[in-house]
Amino acid sequence: MTQLWSFPGGIHPAENKHQSTSRPIRPATLPERLVLPLQQHIGEPAEPVVEPGDQVLKGQKIADVMAGIGVPVHAPTSGTIAGIERLPVPHPSGMADWCIVLEPDGNDTWCELSPVADYHSLDREAVLERIRQAGISGMGGAGFPTNVKLQPPRDRKVSTLILNGAECEPYITADDMTMRERANEIQKGLKIMAWILRPERCVVAIEDNKPEAIEAMRKATEGTHTEVVVIATRYPSGGEKQLIQILTGMEVPSGGIPADIGVICQNVGTAVAVSRAVFRGEPLISRVTTVTGDGVSEPGNFDTLIGTPISHLLTLAGFDPERINRLILGGPMMGYTLEDTAVPVVKTTNCVIAATEPELSTPPPEQPCIRCGMCAEACPMELLPQQLFWHAKARDFDRAEHLNLFDCIECGVCSYVCPSSIPLVQYYRYAKGEIRTQQAEQLKADRARVRFEARQARLEREQEEKEQRRQERARAAAEAQQRKQAEAEKPVADGDAKDERSARTAMVQQALDRKKAGAGTAAKAATTAEASAEKPDIGALEKQLNQARGKLETMESMLEEARVAEADNVEKLERAVAKNVDRVKRAEEALTEARQQLETEAGE
Amino acid sequence: MSLVQQSSPHAHRARSTSQVMLIVMLATLPGLLAQTLFFGWGNLINVVWCVLLALGAEATMLMLRGKPVSFFLKDNTAAVTGLLLGLSLPQFTPWWVSAVAVISAIVLAKQLYGGLGANPFNPAMVGYALVLVAFPVAMTTNWAEAAMLANAPGFGETLNIIFAGQQTAVDAYTMATPLDEYKHKIASHTAQEVLQHPTFGAGVARGWEWVNGAFLLGGLALVALRIITWHIPVSLLAGLALMSLAFGANEDVYTPLSLHLLAGGTMLGAFFIATDPVSAATSHQGKLIYGACIGVLIYTIRSWGNYPDAVAFSVLLMNFAVPFIDHYTPPRTYGHHKPRRGIPGKTG
Ligand code: SF4
Ligand code: SF4
Numbered sequence: 001m002t003q004l005w006s007f008p009g010g011i012h013p014a015e016n017k018h019q020s021t022s023r024p025i026r027p028a029t030l031p032e033r034l035v036l037p038l039q040q041h042i043g044e045p046a047e048p049v050v051e052p053g054d055q056v057l058k059g060q061k062i063a064d065v066m067a068g069i070g071v072p073v074h075a076p077t078s079g080t081i082a083g084i085e086r087l088p089v090p091h092p093s094g095m096a097d098w099c100i101v102l103e104p105d106g107n108d109t110w111c112e113l114s115p116v117a118d119y120h121s122l123d124r125e126a127v128l129e130r131i132r133q134a135g136i137s138g139m140g141g142a143g144f145p146t147n148v149k150l151q152p153p154r155d156r157k158v159s160t161l162i163l164n165g166a167e168c169e170p171y172i173t174a175d176d177m178t179m180r181e182r183a184n185e186i187q188k189g190l191k192i193m194a195w196i197l198r199p200e201r202c203v204v205a206i207e208d209n210k211p212e213a214i215e216a217m218r219k220a221t222e223g224t225h226t227e228v229v230v231i232a233t234r235y236p237s238g239g240e241k242q243l244i245q246i247l248t249g250m251e252v253p254s255g256g257i258p259a260d261i262g263v264i265c266q267n268v269g270t271a272v273a274v275s276r277a278v279f280r281g282e283p284l285i286s287r288v289t290t291v292t293g294d295g296v297s298e299p300g301n302f303d304t305l306i307g308t309p310i311s312h313l314l315t316l317a318g319f320d321p322e323r324i325n326r327l328i329l330g331g332p333m334m335g336y337t338l339e340d341t342a343v344p345v346v347k348t349t350n351c352v353i354a355a356t357e358p359e360l361s362t363p364p365p366e367q368p369c370i371r372c373g374m375c376a377e378a379c380p381m382e383l384l385p386q387q388l389f390w391h392a393k394a395r396d397f398d399r400a401e402h403l404n405l406f407d408c409i410e411c412g413v414c415s416y417v418c419p420s421s422i423p424l425v426q427y428y429r430y431a432k433g434e435i436r437t438q439q440a441e442q443l444k445a446d447r448a449r450v451r452f453e454a455r456q457a458r459l460e461r462e463q464e465e466k467e468q469r470r471q472e473r474a475r476a477a478a479e480a481q482q483r484k485q486a487e488a489e490k491p492v493a494d495g496d497a498k499d500e501r502s503a504r505t506a507m508v509q510q511a512l513d514r515k516k517a518g519a520g521t522a523a524k525a526a527t528t529a530e531a532s533a534e535k536p537d538i539g540a541l542e543k544q545l546n547q548a549r550g551k552l553e554t555m556e557s558m559l560e561e562a563r564v565a566e567a568d569n570v571e572k573l574e575r576a577v578a579k580n581v582d583r584v585k586r587a588e589e590a591l592t593e594a595r596q597q598l599e600t601e602a603g604e
Numbered sequence: 605m606s607l608v609q610q611s612s613p614h615a616h617r618a619r620s621t622s623q624v625m626l627i628v629m630l631a632t633l634p635g636l637l638a639q640t641l642f643f644g645w646g647n648l649i650n651v652v653w654c655v656l657l658a659l660g661a662e663a664t665m666l667m668l669r670g671k672p673v674s675f676f677l678k679d680n681t682a683a684v685t686g687l688l689l690g691l692s693l694p695q696f697t698p699w700w701v702s703a704v705a706v707i708s709a710i711v712l713a714k715q716l717y718g719g720l721g722a723n724p725f726n727p728a729m730v731g732y733a734l735v736l737v738a739f740p741v742a743m744t745t746n747w748a749e750a751a752m753l754a755n756a757p758g759f760g761e762t763l764n765i766i767f768a769g770q771q772t773a774v775d776a777y778t779m780a781t782p783l784d785e786y787k788h789k790i791a792s793h794t795a796q797e798v799l800q801h802p803t804f805g806a807g808v809a810r811g812w813e814w815v816n817g818a819f820l821l822g823g824l825a826l827v828a829l830r831i832i833t834w835h836i837p838v839s840l841l842a843g844l845a846l847m848s849l850a851f852g853a854n855e856d857v858y859t860p861l862s863l864h865l866l867a868g869g870t871m872l873g874a875f876f877i878a879t880d881p882v883s884a885a886t887s888h889q890g891k892l893i894y895g896a897c898i899g900v901l902i903y904t905i906r907s908w909g910n911y912p913d914a915v916a917f918s919v920l921l922m923n924f925a926v927p928f929i930d931h932y933t934p935p936r937t938y939g940h941h942k943p944r945r946g947i948p949g950k951t952g
Contacts, residue, residue, distance in 0.1 A: 353614075403944065
């Protein structure tokens with residue numbers, strides 16, 4: 001028997017899972033069009049590699065992340081790219097984002113796939129790249145690119161690989177049904193991940209309210225080192241931090257990630273996707289999504305193509321628009337309400353709840369906090385929700401932060417138990433948002449200050465250099481005066497006069513060089529500060545540089561002529577040239593800086 | 605199809621503040637029943653009178669403050685304050701004494717501080733302490749003698765005593781409380797002699813032990829229903845018991861532990877009064893400290909102070925300390941090595 005630990009607090013909300021487990025996973029039909037957001041993962045958004053009008057095959061890559069963290073997007077079926085537009089995407093704010101719209105041709109023709117039967121023959125990097133190329137990002141939570149998660153920092157030894165099948169949120173049964181029906185694929189995917197990570201332990205954790213899934217996983221893992229661990233049903237046992245605590249007794253340090261303590265958590269759906277990416281060569285183009293709630297007559301799980309509009313899924317499940325009161329994407333504890341049923345299923349969409357009013361009723365109006373402490377009693381993170389609420393409401397954000405506001409996982413347990421029905425989580429989100437905004441503003445102000453100071457410094461330096469130049473010129477003039485006087489006193493030889501001329505030219509040259517160097521460094525300092533503070537405009541900078549170069553050339557040729565002719569305006573021209581050299585230098589620096597900055601930004 | 609937009613969580617446990625308060629009230633019923641059985645109708649009449657007054661005072665104040673009256677009255681918190689006062693006051697307390705207690709509890713201690721949730725002091729105890737200081741005689745001479753219902757004054761007579769001020773009749777039915785009796789006699793008598801007094805009866809303290817037992821029962825029900833946690837009552841009783849064992853082991857000098865636990869307002873105080881969430885400490889550790897200190901204070905005041913019972917003063921004193929306790933006893937949050945004590949910017 002594996003040793004288990006416990007986590008503080010937690011609740012037992014009504015499970016409401018049976019509605020959607022009575023039917024096997026059904027394949028969802030092809031919708032009229034698929035909407036594929038370019039950003040379904042955490043990291044950089046993918047960039048389209050197709051154009052409207054292109055014909056694509058099922059499984060073909062249609063967008064990829066060129067630089068930075070992220071995974072590609074693939075065509076879930078064959079068809080025509082109908083457009084690349086900003087459309088509503090699944091997000092709590094109901095925002096719109098760039099999406100590729102695909103009109104299926106109905107043939108569902110696969111592109112050429114390259115399955116690998118024996119991944120052991122590849123090296124680990126190649127398998128990780130395969131996982132990235134398959135567009136796999138975490139399918140349980142936030143959608144973190146799986147290949148990145150499977151590459152923890154080298155100095156961290158992975159002791160435990162956890163496959164999270166707890167699925168503690170009410171209503172959702174996508175993982176449950178996946179485990180029941182696809183246990184072998186899960187085991188295969190888990191094995192691949194274990195091969196990459198080489199953990200000491202490999203654990204599949206399942207809540208004890210899923211006996212069928214437990215049975216199926218036990219069978220699939222028979223004879224392997226994988227442990228199937230049954231944990232007590234208590235929300236939020238499936239929260240990554242809580243699950244790690246239950247299974248290992250360790251806590252993820254505040255602000256850290258599980259890999260810091262040698263733990264990697266993956267979702268069961270992700271394991272299936274990994275298995276398919278390797279053994280079948282298939283990218284992630286579909287997922288199991290639960291459609292449930294009293295507002296649908298045939299609740300259940302659907303094997304859904306990514307990009308399928310929610311409205312299509314609802315129709316398949318026997319949706320009655322008259323009855324429902326709210327539509328929730330995700331579970332009733334942490335999900336968010338939808339305004340629009342046109343939003344598509346994405347890689348992280350595990351559940352859609354069409355709830356009627358009696359089912360998930362509108363909470364009664366907020367009453368004053370009676371400090372009953374039930375929230376603190378139930379908080380799995382051992383925060384003081386009531387004090388957090390107090391400070392958030394009073395906009396006393398320092399204190400809220402001091403009470404570890406940012407450790408709140410927004411599990412909703414505190415709001416769930418609050419007898420005064422205070423929407424506590426809403427207050428925390430508000431406070432977190434405000435603090436982040438403040439920090440961003442502070443950063444901006446700091447940058448502006450740095451920029452200002454750099455400018456001040458540059459101006460001062462320039463002033464100093466000007467002064468220096470002025471003094472040098474004065475000295476040179478004085479010397480020349482002396483020499484002239486001496487010459488006037490004795491007869492002038494031709495050779496002397498020649499010498500005198502070349503000496504002067506050399507002096508001018510020297511001063512010119514000095515100026516070039518000095519102005520160069522000053523300009524560099526200034527442009528560095530400026531470039532780091534602003535988004536650079538490469539085009540404008542290039543134009544500037546060219547202009548400056550052209551001007552410099554003219555000036556230099558003029559100077560040459562003047563020297564040859566020993567004209568009076570040599571000094572003036574020399575100054576003008578120096579100024580232009582300066583300008584060119586600065587423009588060049590700005591341009592390279594800007595290019596570098598763009599590169600690093602893209603790299604981040 | 606009009607969709608509700610709401611932030612998570614979408615599910616809520618159906619237990620509102622008014623239900624919590626209702627459960628608290630129901631949990632006092634065994635105690636009230638025991639009081640009525642052993643001490644007559646006095647407590648019941650007080651409870652009804654105080655609850656009505658409390659609701660009236662609350663409604664008036666809400667109206668004056670321009671708050672929605674029925675919304676707040678429904679939270680049942682005013683009723684609980686009235687109820688607790690009715691249960692604590694001596695059985696034959698004249699109506700106007702109760703009125704002063706209830707009105708000052710609701711108006712001064714609760715509404716003037718901003719209403720529910722904003723009061724730093726336990727309203728019922730503010731009212732109680734006020735009348736105890738202002739009307740010491742009325743508050744010490746009106747305790748009913750423990751007699752089975754049949755021997756106590758009838759319902760009508762009790763009403764007369766309380767509302768018509770027939771204080772001449774009252775002497776026949778009253779008796780010093782066991783704590784009072786023991787405290788004042790032990791100086792000149794042995795424990796044996798003191799315990800001869802009828803107020804102690806055959807058990808620990810006639811009638812009182814049942815009343816305390818009944819409140820203990822109701823209190824345990826609250827713990828079982830997770831309306832309150834065990835921390836405050838247990839630490840309170842432990843604090844009281846430890847003090848008694850450490851300092852008052854000699855029964856010929858000090859009140860014995862059994863009387864401390866079962867002869868006064870101890871159980872009502874431990875489970876129903878000290879646990880008033882609004883004015884108590886919040887974290888587990890904080891609650892333990894808060895409760896233990898109340899226990900220690902109860903013992904201290906009972907043994908060396910002027911008052912025979914001390915729940916009200918002890919609770920109020922510790923109410924003062926709550927912000928301090930709360931600042932220094934936050935729980936250790938997941939993923940942190942130690943709790944963040946104190947206030948931002950200060951170490952701790
Ligand atoms: S549960 Fe609600 S009423 Fe109770 S202390 Fe927490 S916030 Fe206040
Ligand atoms: S939402 Fe935050 S404060 Fe509330 S119970 Fe969850 S972790 Fe604790």
